[in-house]
Amino acid sequence: MSQSRFQPGERVSVIRRYPHHHHRAPDYIKGRTGVIERLCGIFGNPETLAHHGDGKPEQPLYPVRFDVQHLWGPRAEQPNDTIEVEIYEHWLEPAA
Amino acid sequence: MSEEPYRPHHDLAGLEAGPVDRVEHNPAHWEKQVDAMLTLLSDEKRGLLRVDELRRGIESLGPQAYDELSYYERWIESIRLIMVEKGVVSEAEIAERIDALSKATP
Amino acid sequence: MNQPHDHDHQHPHPFQPDDDAGEPTHHMQLVRALRELLIEKGIYDGDEERQAIERMVARAWADPTYKERLLANGAAAAEEIGVEVGPTRLIVVENTEQLHNVIVCTLCSCYPRWVLGLPPAWYKARAYRSRVVVEPRPVLAEFGTELGGDMEVRVHDSTADMRYMVLPARPAGTEGWSEEALTAIITRDCMIGVTVPQVPSKHDPH
Numbered sequence: 290m291s292q293s294r295f296q297p298g299e300r301v302s303v304i305r306r307y308p309h310h311h312h313r314a315p316d317y318i319k320g321r322t323g324v325i326e327r328l329c330g331i332f333g334n335p336e337t338l339a340h341h342g343d344g345k346p347e348q349p350l351y352p353v354r355f356d357v358q359h360l361w362g363p364r365a366e367q368p369n370d371t372i373e374v375e376i377y378e379h380w381l382e383p384a385a
Numbered sequence: 386m387s388e389e390p391y392r393p394h395h396d397l398a399g400l401e402a403g404p405v406d407r408v409e410h411n412p413a414h415w416e417k418q419v420d421a422m423l424t425l426l427s428d429e430k431r432g433l434l435r436v437d438e439l440r441r442g443i444e445s446l447g448p449q450a451y452d453e454l455s456y457y458e459r460w461i462e463s464i465r466l467i468m469v470e471k472g473v474v475s476e477a478e479i480a481e482r483i484d485a486l487s488k489a490t491p
Numbered sequence: 492m493n494q495p496h497d498h499d500h501q502h503p504h505p506f507q508p509d510d511d512a513g514e515p516t517h518h519m520q521l522v523r524a525l526r527e528l529l530i531e532k533g534i535y536d537g538d539e540e541r542q543a544i545e546r547m548v549a550r551a552w553a554d555p556t557y558k559e560r561l562l563a564n565g566a567a568a569a570e571e572i573g574v575e576v577g578p579t580r581l582i583v584v585e586n587t588e589q590l591h592n593v594i595v596c597t598l599c600s601c602y603p604r605w606v607l608g609l610p611p612a613w614y615k616a617r618a619y620r621s622r623v624v625v626e627p628r629p630v631l632a633e634f635g636t637e638l639g640g641d642m643e644v645r646v647h648d649s650t651a652d653m654r655y656m657v658l659p660a661r662p663a664g665t666e667g668w669s670e671e672a673l674t675a676i677i678t679r680d681c682m683i684g685v686t687v688p689q690v691p692s693k694h695d696p697h
Contacts, residue, residue: 307390311441313650315597316392317399317624329582332652339441350651352582361399361625369643372624375651398597398648400621405613405633412609415522420609421543422526425535433534440599456600456615458518465525474528482524 293349293378299325300384301353303376311339314380322384323355326373334377348377394448416457422464434467442466547609559674561606562658568606581606582653584645586660586687591638593631593646593684594655595623603654607679614683624648634685657684664690 295301305320306312313335328351333344352373357365360372412420426434442463443451454462468474515523530536561568581603584592596602600615613619623630627644631637638644647655659681665673665688673688680686 305388305390307388311437311444313598315398315648315650316396317597319390329580329651329653335437335440335651338435339437350653352647352653354645357625364399364625366626366628367644370627371643371645372648373645374648375653377651396598397617397621399625400617402618402621405618405622405630406616407613407633409611415519417544417547418526418540419522420547421540422522422529424543424546425539426529431534443599454518456612461518461522461525465521468525468529473532473534474525478528479521479524482528483520486520486523486527 293328293331293351295325295328295349295351295378295381295383297325297327301325301351301381302384303353304380304382306380308336310336312336314376315374317360318353318355318374318376321355321360323353323359323374326352326354329375332377334379348379350375350377351381352376353381393444394451395444412457419457419461419464423460426464426468433471433473434464438467439463547604558677559670561656562674562677563670580653582647582655583658584647584655585658586684588660589641590643590645591684591687592655592657593623593627593644594649594657595620595646596649597621597624598648598650601649601654603656606654606656607682611679631685634680636686656682658682659688662688662690 300322301324302322303314303318303320306314307319328349330350331347332350334342334346334348335344336342338344353376354371354373356368357370357372358368423434423436423439425431427436427439439460440463443459445466446454446459446462450462451459465474465479469476469479526540530540557568557571560571584594586592594602595614597620600610602610602614604610619630624646627646628638649655659677661673662676665676676688676690678686678688681688
């Protein structure tokens with residue numbers, strides 16, 4: 290049975306990984322740090338589901354909340370704005 | 386797997402773009418047929434196509450196709466790719482049928 | 492078969508006719524060929540296709556009481572859907588006086604279809620997908636929406652298995668309104684987060 294590694298409120302970083310197969314971590318958050326908002330559930334891994342795989346091991350899925358200034362720097366509109374992106378656990382590591 | 390940073394072509398967040406085109410239109414009948422095709426192929430009864438595969442297929446069409454084809458044109462190209470990949474239909478069958486249909490239409 | 496036109500827009504705009512008339516394009520021929528082959532091979536039949544097309548109409552519009560329930564209690568209504576489509580995968584995010592939520596799928600076009608029907612073309616297109624995560628206020632302004640200066644904007648990028656819906660904040664001037672009247676001013680665009688409910692200047696809440 291799958292366990293989830295991260296708890297809501299925990300700070301995590303998105304791993305800088307650039308696979309050439311299908312993946313659902315967008316470029317703008319790679320290497321960035323945010324906060325786990327909740328655990329959505331455990332789901333099949335789209336990276337293998339997309340390529341004849343079985344989606345295992347299934348991955349916990351979390352919306353991670355980022356500050357826009359951290360993501361966009363001077364392009365950010367207002368300092369208190371946020372972006373939440375759903376990220377599979379294997380893309381996350383504890384923030385340094 | 387390459388570790389050279391790159392942004393996949395379909396990964397659009399933060400790119401510069403013009404105004405949002407708010408024109409609404411009902412999907413054409415053929416577009417609804419494509420949508421239904423995905424729904425049916427990916428349902429539990431059939432399980433012949435996963436949404437992940439559809440996305441992967443679209444992403445594999447290449448930047449030019451991604452930019453120039455319409456939304457449902459990308460879908461049907463991806464569905465075709467996956468159905469041929471899985472041996473549900475063959476390219477030869479598709480080509481034959483397109484040929485037959487184009488001859489039948491005046 | 493006619494799909495009802497969605498009268499939820501708040502500004503007039505040109506309406507494009509279906510492009511079924513005229514020479515079939517290469518892709519239209521491809522659709523026809525693939526569809527015929529799949530039907531001939533018994534993968535699906537015309538009845539199933541017809542049903543799938545009928546279900547593209549948003550449940551929230553086909554069943555007005557469902558929309559009321561959805562807006563009254565998103566989680567419970569989502570569970571209702573879950574009975575039909577599997578594990579509950581709808582997250583309802585609530586707007587407040589301090590927080591405005593907006594939904595996007597920057598990687599493709601993920602959308603809560605069983606609640607809102609087919610996504611509008613702009614939701615799936617490059618301009619919205621690329622810009623709303625970095626400049627949400629100018630994008631919202633293109634929809635006629637202006638937010639208060641202190642408002643936090645939170646953009647939800649639905650990159651994975653969950654689908655999102657915005658529960659709009661109740662606008663000023665709707666005190667004493669019936670559920671029915673409130674539901675009527677909450678449009679699809681409000682539930683994506685690009686607009687807020689509009690209170691008509693002369694309104695009879697009954």
